Amino acid sequence: MTRDITIGQFLPGHSIMHRLDPRTKIVLTFFFIIQVFISRSAASLCFLIVLLGFLIASSQVPAGKVLKGVRPMIPVIVFTALLNIFYVSGEPVFTFFFLQITKQGLFTGFTLLVRLTALIAGCSLITYTTSLNALAAGLEQLLAPLRRIHFPVSELSMTISITLRFLPTLAEEFDRIIDAQKARGAEFNSGNPIKKIKSYFPVLLPLFMSAFRRAFELTNAIECRCYQGGKGRTKMNVLKLAPRDFCAIAFFVITFFLTIAFNYYFPAPY
Amino acid sequence: MSALIETKNLHFQYLHNDSQESWILNRINLSIQKGEFVAILGPNGCGKSTLAKHFNALLVPSDGEVLVDGLDTQNDQNRFDIRQTVGMVFQNPDNQLISTIVEEDVAFAPENLGMDPLEIRSRVEWALKAVDMLDYKRHTPFKLSGGQKQRVAIAGILAMRPQCIVLDEPTSMLDPKGRADVMRTIRRLNHEFGLTIVLITHHMEEAAQAKRVIVMDRGKIELDDSPENVFYQIDLLKRLKLDVPQISELVVRLRRRGIHLPDQITQVDQCVDALVAALEE
Numbered sequence: 001m002t003r004d005i006t007i008g009q010f011l012p013g014h015s016i017m018h019r020l021d022p023r024t025k026i027v028l029t030f031f032f033i034i035q036v037f038i039s040r041s042a043a044s045l046c047f048l049i050v051l052l053g054f055l056i057a058s059s060q061v062p063a064g065k066v067l068k069g070v071r072p073m074i075p076v077i078v079f080t081a082l083l084n085i086f087y088v089s090g091e092p093v094f095t096f097f098f099l100q101i102t103k104q105g106l107f108t109g110f111t112l113l114v115r116l117t118a119l120i121a122g123c124s125l126i127t128y129t130t131s132l133n134a135l136a137a138g139l140e141q142l143l144a145p146l147r148r149i150h151f152p153v154s155e156l157s158m159t160i161s162i163t164l165r166f167l168p169t170l171a172e173e174f175d176r177i178i179d180a181q182k183a184r185g186a187e188f189n190s191g192n193p194i195k196k197i198k199s200y201f202p203v204l205l206p207l208f209m210s211a212f213r214r215a216f217e218l219t220n221a222i223e224c225r226c227y228q229g230g231k232g233r234t235k236m237n238v239l240k241l242a243p244r245d246f247c248a249i250a251f252f253v254i255t256f257f258l259t260i261a262f263n264y265y266f267p268a269p270y
Numbered sequence: 271m272s273a274l275i276e277t278k279n280l281h282f283q284y285l286h287n288d289s290q291e292s293w294i295l296n297r298i299n300l301s302i303q304k305g306e307f308v309a310i311l312g313p314n315g316c317g318k319s320t321l322a323k324h325f326n327a328l329l330v331p332s333d334g335e336v337l338v339d340g341l342d343t344q345n346d347q348n349r350f351d352i353r354q355t356v357g358m359v360f361q362n363p364d365n366q367l368i369s370t371i372v373e374e375d376v377a378f379a380p381e382n383l384g385m386d387p388l389e390i391r392s393r394v395e396w397a398l399k400a401v402d403m404l405d406y407k408r409h410t411p412f413k414l415s416g417g418q419k420q421r422v423a424i425a426g427i428l429a430m431r432p433q434c435i436v437l438d439e440p441t442s443m444l445d446p447k448g449r450a451d452v453m454r455t456i457r458r459l460n461h462e463f464g465l466t467i468v469l470i471t472h473h474m475e476e477a478a479q480a481k482r483v484i485v486m487d488r489g490k491i492e493l494d495d496s497p498e499n500v501f502y503q504i505d506l507l508k509r510l511k512l513d514v515p516q517i518s519e520l521v522v523r524l525r526r527r528g529i530h531l532p533d534q535i536t537q538v539d540q541c542v543d544a545l546v547a548a549l550e551e
Binding site for chain 1: 323326328350353354357358360362364365366367368369370371373374377378379380381382383384385386387390391394412423426427430
């Protein structure tokens, strides 16, 4: 009955990427995104591919798995690339009625293909190497300064952590209700789409009722444990930056400047 | 010495329109001393859970008062201290655990109390050890059994270092093994740490482990005595549709047939000894 539900795609491990502080990883992911967008020349794109290869290797996540993660985005990537191929004006290489393909268009389209693939693959690495708990904790501490402007940071992280906690419980409940309704003769796999959607109402209603009941009980339990919002709350696990975090940041700063240098010394042909 | 929990003329009703006689709680006068192990028994809807919620200010009296360690639950400013003094564990362990990692869940209460990270860590280890779940501290509660989850929930309360734990039918959703483990933990907390225990239960065997049994019916206290005395009120227990423990029923029936058996037998081995002695006579 019990489903083993993993939310997200965290792969436990002990690579350097796994051991980095989640805050470092979040910040460096942003760094990487910027880097992808400033890689314009062929040389810096090659460098980007090398960097990505290095990152995947250091995360010890199988490369096939990372690329599989890109797969659902392929139509979007191809569409964007094609759009650029046909729309960028410049020196024509091929004309067919109103359609025109230019050298510039081909180049832009191809770079976009590489950049978008690298972007998605790179960003997926953080989700492969960081548990959702660690991500939430990292986000909470990164956002901590926002408390000054009365942004409810710890309430937000509490909400996220309770959501993560109860998703599997509710999923299990969902299965149980489906079984209970099937035992009463309900059918879920037949009929037209509208009928199918309708057949799920007798599942959703009990699910909501039970979620509310759980919420009331949870409220009592949380109140019993002296919860009164984020005020005066401390944390058992305080995130601490280790030397490896500073190394990683230094590494990214260097690659960042290298990318700029590649752009400058080997500029894009168009 | 003053009582840890004291109710004076406690009345409670969610809506105030009925006459006081039919309220959920009706004229409850009770005093629970430090270190006691009290069981509260009663049929469904008799108000025992409602009463328990008054012990740590989840509910406040409609009339009368509840004092916890001398603090009035009616006063909002006392609530934080009261909830630290009296912790509460509920029926469904799934609805009490808030984190996906055991030790983080146990750390929740001390974190709310604003403690130093090192102090939190030592309390978490201590609490998990007290319920015998230290080996599971990095596990996710989702993969634990019901009894293990309930023990983690107890540890989550213990980490506040309360003086009293109120348990509202903590074993009713557990299998026999989990039930035995949880009961052993509860007894241990009472013996080793001197914690005051208020156990709300349906099970006579569990109530038999307490030092004092309170029987409730329709918002009133019907009996308040040692388990030995309560279990021999067979007619009252039957009227309240509670299970009469097999042993006391056997002893009472044999006595009615003129066989001499001593009073106050609640445990199986006591009963066996008494029967052997009676047979030898």
